[in-house]
Amino acid sequence: MSKLALYRKYRPRKFDEVLGQNHITEILKNAVNLGRISHAYLFSGPRGTGKTSVARILAKEAGCSDIDLIEIDAASSRGIDEIRTLREGVRFSPLQGDVKVYIIDEVHMLTKEAFNALLKTLEEPPKHAIFILATTELEKVPDTIISRCQNFSFHKIPENILREAMKVTAQKEGVKIDGETAGLIALFAEGSFRDAQGMLDQILTLGDSNKDKRITEKEAREFLSAPSREMVENIILSIIGKDTEKGLSVIHEVTEQNLNIKTFLKLILRDVRAMLLLR
Ligand SMILES: Nc1ncnc2c1ncn2[C@@H]1O[C@H](COP(=O)(O)OP(=O)(O)O)[C@@H](O)[C@H]1O
Ligand SMILES: [Mg+2]
Structure with missing residues (x-):
């Protein structure tokens, strides 16, 4: 196996390689085909669901070259100075091609002043600029910013x-x-x-x-640290048979072996659901 981490090796490079987010990729593909790419996007949703990947694909499809793709991590560059620098830089034309793309990750981390400065740029973006904001916590992004962007909500896979x-x-x-x-x-x-x-x-x-x-x-x-299939089976049987002793002994076994309780519950639910569906 190669040393490259799987998440880098298998990062999707095309819209069609992005799984489970068709409600987003179909719209973006159309926008690209029609040449109607917006100046500001806001991608929200849980971690590891494709926000950064889709942002990079969109940038590439929009004709942005690597040197004109600027990624900012708002978690570490939270302040007004960073956004001021961005506002100054954004006015300059792209070095290659027609567009310059700014991906601002974890955008909810920006300070209030930084948000205000960013808002001004979003209100009058230069023709060549595209902003893609991404966040795992949409509720922390001011409404004024949200309403300036095309919003896409990424789902859990x-x-x-x-x-x-x-x-x-x-x-x-x-x-x-x-x-x-x-x-x-x-x-x-x-x-x-x-x-x-x-x-x-x-x-x-x-x-x-x-x-x-x-x-x-x-x-x-x-x-x-997942409980075995027998443990799951036994706990369900003990509930059905109202066998407290058996139930407790399974729970004892699970805690004794330091197994993951949350998974245990999920596996139980999965089996119970399957049983109910089979009826
Ligand atoms: N929808 C998806 N389809 C295919 N692979 C994905 C998807 N979402 C995430 N991945 C995989 O997970 C890794 C991290 O995804 P990323 O786009 O950085 O997620 P996010 O920015 O939402 O946290 C990617 O490199 C890719 O390998
Ligand atoms: Mg990301």
């Missing part, structure tokens, strides 16, 4: 999409994982692609040292 993507990535990396393992990673990731890839990265390292380049479900469970 559905579990089934994550599961399939993890299988494909593992295969590309030359390690076999089964559906159950991919499903566990998808469950743990809670909708974040980046988190899923991070876990897979570690699990693949585990698999690399196996002779047959295969991760068993047991290994994956151990690695993720």
